[in-house]
Amino acid sequence: MKRLAVFTALALAFLPSAGAQEMADRIVINGYTNFEFSKQLSKDGDGDKKGSFDADQFDLVFNITVSERVRAALDLSWEHGTATEDGRGNQAVEYGFVEYAVSDKLKLRFGKMFTPFGVFNEIHTAKPAFLTVKEAASLNKNDRIVEGGFLFYPRWGAGIAAHGDGVVGGKDVSYDVLVANGEQEEANPFEEDENTSKSLTARVRVNATENLRLGYSFYRDRLSSPSFTTLQSHGFEVELDLARIRVLAEVAFGSLGLAAGGSQRQLGWYIQPSIHLKKGWTPYLRLDKINPNRDLSETGGRDFILGVNVEISKNFQLKVENNAFKGGTRSSLAQYKGRGYHELKAALVLGF
Amino acid sequence: MGLKKLRLMAFLGLLLIWGSSVSSLAQGVDRSLRVVVSKENKLTTLTSDDLNRIFLGKKTLWDSGTRIVPAMPEEESPAGELFLSGTLKKSVAQFRSYWKRLLFSGGGTVPKVFRSSSQLMDFVARTPGGIAVVEASGVDDRVKVLEISN
Numbered sequence: 001m002k003r004l005a006v007f008t009a010l011a012l013a014f015l016p017s018a019g020a021q022e023m024a025d026r027i028v029i030n031g032y033t034n035f036e037f038s039k040q041l042s043k044d045g046d047g048d049k050k051g052s053f054d055a056d057q058f059d060l061v062f063n064i065t066v067s068e069r070v071r072a073a074l075d076l077s078w079e080h081g082t083a084t085e086d087g088r089g090n091q092a093v094e095y096g097f098v099e100y101a102v103s104d105k106l107k108l109r110f111g112k113m114f115t116p117f118g119v120f121n122e123i124h125t126a127k128p129a130f131l132t133v134k135e136a137a138s139l140n141k142n143d144r145i146v147e148g149g150f151l152f153y154p155r156w157g158a159g160i161a162a163h164g165d166g167v168v169g170g171k172d173v174s175y176d177v178l179v180a181n182g183e184q185e186e187a188n189p190f191e192e193d194e195n196t197s198k199s200l201t202a203r204v205r206v207n208a209t210e211n212l213r214l215g216y217s218f219y220r221d222r223l224s225s226p227s228f229t230t231l232q233s234h235g236f237e238v239e240l241d242l243a244r245i246r247v248l249a250e251v252a253f254g255s256l257g258l259a260a261g262g263s264q265r266q267l268g269w270y271i272q273p274s275i276h277l278k279k280g281w282t283p284y285l286r287l288d289k290i291n292p293n294r295d296l297s298e299t300g301g302r303d304f305i306l307g308v309n310v311e312i313s314k315n316f317q318l319k320v321e322n323n324a325f326k327g328g329t330r331s332s333l334a335q336y337k338g339r340g341y342h343e344l345k346a347a348l349v350l351g352f
Numbered sequence: 353m354g355l356k357k358l359r360l361m362a363f364l365g366l367l368l369i370w371g372s373s374v375s376s377l378a379q380g381v382d383r384s385l386r387v388v389v390s391k392e393n394k395l396t397t398l399t400s401d402d403l404n405r406i407f408l409g410k411k412t413l414w415d416s417g418t419r420i421v422p423a424m425p426e427e428e429s430p431a432g433e434l435f436l437s438g439t440l441k442k443s444v445a446q447f448r449s450y451w452k453r454l455l456f457s458g459g460g461t462v463p464k465v466f467r468s469s470s471q472l473m474d475f476v477a478r479t480p481g482g483i484a485v486v487e488a489s490g491v492d493d494r495v496k497v498l499e500i501s502n
Contacts, residue, residue, distance in 0.1 A: 025421075025479065028461045063461045068419045068481075073458040095458050101419075104411050114457060126456030129449070163459075165410040167401075172410065210441055243443055276445055314428075315448065351452055 031060040032351045034127040038343060045325065045341025046333070055081040056347070057125060059094065069101045077125060094125055095156070099163075109161040112190050116161070116176035116203045117153045117217040118235045118250050124155065128351030131274055131284045131309045133319045138268035138288040138303075139235070139252050145325060146301035147332040149266055149292030152233040152254045153219040154183040157199060158190035172207040182221035183231075197222035205237075213239045217252075229257035248272045265294040280311030284321075298328030301340075315351040320344075381500050382438045385431060386488045388473075388495040392480045393418075397499040404440055406483060408450065409460040414481060422463040423475050423484040432465075435485045 036054040040047030062074040075094035082089035097111030114122040120135040127133070137144040139152060157180030165174045181189045182199030199221035206214050217235035235252040251269035258264060268291070274284035284307055291300035307321025326340030327333025333340055381387060387403060389395060393414065405411035406422050414420055425431040427444045436447050451462045466472045469490020476482040477494040484495075491497060 021478075030455055030462075032456065059456075061456060061458075065419065068417055069413070071460075075456070075458065097458065101413060104413055122457035123453055126452065129452040129456050165405070172405070174410070241446060243446075276443070280445075282445075311445075315452075351456070 026065045028063040029060060030063075030352060031058070032126055032128045032349070033058045034347055034349050036133065036345065036347045038345045040341060040343045041322070042336075042341035042343075044336045045343070046336075047323075047325075047341055047343035057127065059125060066098075071099045071101070073097055073099065075125070097161075103164075105164040105166045107163045109163060110159075112156060112158045113161055113178060113180075115153045115155060115157050115180075115201050115219065116163075116178055117201055117219055117233070118203075118215075118252065119237050119239070119248065120250075121153070121155055126351075127347060127349045128315060128317065131282060131319070132272070132286060132305060132307060133321055133345040133347045136250065136270045136272070136286065136288050138270050138290045139250055142266075142268055142290040142292065145288065145290050145303050146292065146299070146327045148299055149268075149290055150231070150254065150256050150264065152235065152252045152266070152268065153201065153231075154189065154199070156190070157181065157201065159198065168206075174205045176203045177201070183223065185223075185225050194224035195222060211241050213237075213241070215239075223257075225259075227259050229259055230263075231256055244276045246274050246276070248274075264292075267291045267294050274309075282309040282311075283307070284309065296330065298330040301325065301327035301331045301333055307345075317347075317349045319347045319349065321346070381485070382434050384488055385435060385439075385485055386491050387483065387485055387498045387500055388476050388491060389483045389498055390476055390480050391494070391496050393483075393496065395498060396496075397501055399501050400439065403500060407440055407463055407485075409454050412460065418481040421479050421482045423466060423472055423482060424463050425469075425472070425485065425487070426465050426467060429467075431485070431487045439485075 034057040036056045038048040039051035040049045057077060057079050059075055059077045064072040066072060074096045077092045077094045078089065080089035082091045093112055095113050097109045097113050099107050099109045101107045116122060118139055120140050123129040124135040124140055142149040157178055159178055159180030161176065161178040163176050167173065178201040180199045181193040183189055184194045187194050199219065201219045203215060203217040208214050215237040219233045221231050223229060223231060233252055233254040235250060237250045240247040249271040254266040256264045268289065270286055270288040272284060272286040274282050276282045286305040288303040289300065293299050304324040305321050307319060310318045312318055323343045323345060324340065325333060325343065329339065387398065402411055406420055412420050424435060427436060427447060433444065436442050436444060440447065442450065454460055455462055464475065466475060469486050472484045472486045473490065473492055473494055476484045
């Protein structure tokens with residue numbers, strides 16, 4: 001942060017003052033960082049048994065106003081203390097796209113983007129943007145609960161998107177449509193498509209009242225995998241945001257076409273109530289459930305989270321929570337006592 | 353689905369509808385605040401709905417095609433809290449949470465925040481697409497005051 005500020009100050013110092021001001025107005029730099037600790041509390045389980053610190057994430061977010069109608073957005077990410085010489089960690093462009101605003105109802109985007117499905121995917125790296133330590137696993141990383149499932153959608157897509165905000169029948173409405181290469185078996189999905197079919201993601205959100213937002217998401221792609229033929233998902237989201245009480249809930253239905261015939265049908269959902277108390281304390285619960293195969297019984301699992309988010313100072317948060325994982329008798333957690341385990345997770349998160 | 357589950361879902365549904373219908377503060381902008389734009393801006397009035405959309409990143413272009421650049425006092429200052437609770441109908445925490453989601457998902461940039469009215473005036477005066485909420489006592493003749501209609 002300090003280095004960035006020094007660099008920016010030096011860069012601006014060498015420009016004429018009017019030019020420096022214009023540059024500062026046109027280029028906005030934000031970011032976030034996340035430091036985590038996790039420790040499995042039960043004797044057996046799939047969690048972190050030894051207890052680990054994780055320099056999880058450091059991201060810089062750039063917004064560059066190129067002209068009145070053109071904007072570029074970029075999120076550069078360094079994960080797990082990236083050290084490429086040692087092959088450790090990960091660095092990535094989370095998104096990098098150009099937006100051309102025809103109007104507020106139609107903004108066209110080109111580049112690499114998060115798949116606009118549901119609530120969490122587009123912010124799953126941005127830990128300051130949500131209460132819990134991790135995003136809802138049921139919809140975004142369901143193998144963290146039980147194995148045997150599939151992703152409802154790929155997390156990123158390279159392609160062309162449209163976004164718009166407007167008013168329909170007196171209600172604020174927004175939409176997103178993304179046409180992308182989709183997930184690939186071998187090729188870089190942000191460079192090449194392995195088949196002629198493009199993936200389609202669509203989402204619409206309506207502010208039903210001042211405090212209640214409803215949304216629907218859709219994803220479909222034809223796959224080039226020898227094992228799977230198609231992936232199709234539907235998602236529904238509800239967010240009630242009162243002055244102190246907030247309830248967030250989503251459900252997703254997915255269908256993965258099998259080359260051998262038939263399909264695997266998956267269901268994931270969560271509900272997350274929270275209450276914002278004084279001095280920045282926000283206790284929360286989340287029940288996250290995944291059923292990776294709706295045609296089989298006892299294969300699913302859940303993560304029941306009880307935690308608290310404390311805003312220590314502006315945009316600087318401490319999160320502490322217990323995750324109680326439990327699975328059915330035929331799930332990947334069946335081997336453990338009580339078919340589950342507890343794991344403590346904590347994080348220090350800063351957005352800037 | 354069992355009757356108990358149906359009853360529980362119906363109860364939760366009613367709770368949601370009740371909760372969402374709880375009305376908030378009155379529409380418009382508090383009398384101690386003004387909404388100002390650059391003198392280059394031809395606009396003279398703005399609806400409170402459009403003002404809300406501007407500060408929530410849903411309206412980003414003036415009719416002329418100029419990009420809107422919103423600015424406001426610090427969220428936790430008296431003027432900032434008055435604007436958030438009275439006009440946007442959001443607490444400081446709700447406002448920050450809303451913008452963190454939008455900002456970090458690539459949806460746009462947070463309204464600029466200034467510590468003083470004179471800084472807000474400077475910003476709007478030099479920014480053709482600028483719009484700011486400012487304390488009435490801090491307005492000077494370098495900017496134009498908009499009339500806000502419901």
